[in-house]
Amino acid sequence: MKRHLQTKHPDHAQKTKDFFQRKEKDLQGQKQVITQRTTTPAKAQTASYAVAYLIAQRKEAHTIGEDLIKPAAVAMCRAMHGEKVAGDLDTIPLSNDTVRRRIHDIADDIRCQLIERVKNVRYALQIDESTDISNSAQLLVFIRYSFDGRLHEDMLFCSTLEGTCTGDAIFTELDSKLREMGLLWDQCVGVCIGGAGAMLGERKGLRGKIMQVASNVNFAHCIIHREALASEALVPELNSVLETAIKIVNFIKSQPLNARLFAILCKDMGSDYEALLLHTEARWFSRGKVLTHLYQVRYEVRLFLLECGSTLSVHLCDSIWLAKLAYLASIYEKLNELNLSIQGPNTNILTKSDKVNAFRRKLERWAVRYEEGNVEMFPLLEEFVEENELHACLDNMRGAIAIHLRSLFNHFKKYFKEETTPQQHDWIQQPFTATGSHLPSDLENALLELSSDGTLRMKFESTTLDKFWISVAEEYPGLSKTAMNHRPKAGDAVLQEANPYFPSIMLSKELSLECELEDVEELLDQEPGELTNEELIELEEERMAEEKTVIDKNTWLKLNLQKPATDVFTHRF
Structure with missing residues (x-):
């Protein structure tokens, strides 16, 4: 080092030790500054x-x-x-690239957490295939599993289907994704599917393909989809009112100038709304909201149509037509309320069944009361009749509305068949008040012991149904397993979802399920020549309704819109 100093740095060869110590200190300070500037805290x-x-x-x-x-x-x-x-x-x-990388990292971490959670537990799948606005077929799969003492539901994956959307193509994509994630079919205890033939068919449909690899899987069908189908039918008189209402809305909304002028008119008249809503068959709430909106601004719309010289203004001057519009707005609002009541968290399939059955019974009573001249169950219609003193007009449309109510009742009865022995499930919902005399003796004894436990009674009153049965699994394993694994015999119309340990009780995210599939399956498995005209029409209606259902990606795409859908996962922290 001395030779290096004398030959390479002769100017510093005679410097003292303090000089070199100061240089070393300066160098260390420079290193620290560089580290601070280049390393993100x-x-x-x-x-x-x-x-x-x-x-x-x-x-x-x-x-x-x-x-x-x-x-x-x-x-x-x-x-x-x-x-x-x-x-x-x-x-x-x-920066833009940094945010993109962060979102990728978050998505990958969430996927790893989710796979680790479900690898060693039983799970249920919720599957739907739909075409998005870019005409791409998307396979969307949610998974439901038990973790930390309660049920969770997360999106497992979303994959684009190439080519046809047959049952074989859907199963191939689903099976490959499950294998890639290390999930076994043996651990799958339930599958929720839609009503299309590609899903339901026992031979070539997704159901048949899954049964070949997992024969113990319980299948269920979307109840909300059937509720929408049940409300589709309208008698000609009311259907004419609906079509005319849509024409009125389209006349104003389809032309930007008309929409702007109508907004100015509504503002000048002090209306609550300044625009109408467009109707779309793909959205189940559309009819109720569109008709209610139109009814509430009927005076403004009539004035606007008269100024435009449109012949559609004649209908808004007709009291009978307006009364029918008020009825349709009221009945579809009731259907929307039913639809919302059977969705959401902390609900179970038995309560959903009760709500559907209660609505069906209401329809029967509403028809009787309307025939007696009572319309208080339809607020908008009652308000219109009272304001305009049009009690006599009810006689002119009594037949159409009564027929529609009874038709709606029959359609609900068709799509939601009553259970022959509903009381056999009471002990699941009310284990402290209902009897279990139909259960085997060991389970009945366990139920009697459970119902006598005051601590568990307090716990039952303060928690949800699924959490309660999961929490007593260790103390009453047989009773808990039977309560959650119970599946009604063929022909019963108990609404059912599948959960990780017990396929009877499940929380609902967006869809509820209905397990009465035998009649549809029989039709799907027959040869085309064996079907009657009525059966073919019914199958075609279900197929068309299924094709109209479009999943709004915004309900699940919460991470990185610029990232491929298959890599995007959502998770509740």
């Missing part, structure tokens, strides 16, 4: 992931982090806490 990394997650949840462009969020945060901190804190925020990486 751990807190800044954490903040970067948190902001990227929020951007993905709100489906914003990735550039918003660098263009808006960071400058706004820095400006606020500079105003409130000074330059030092603002400078710390400026170190958070939020």
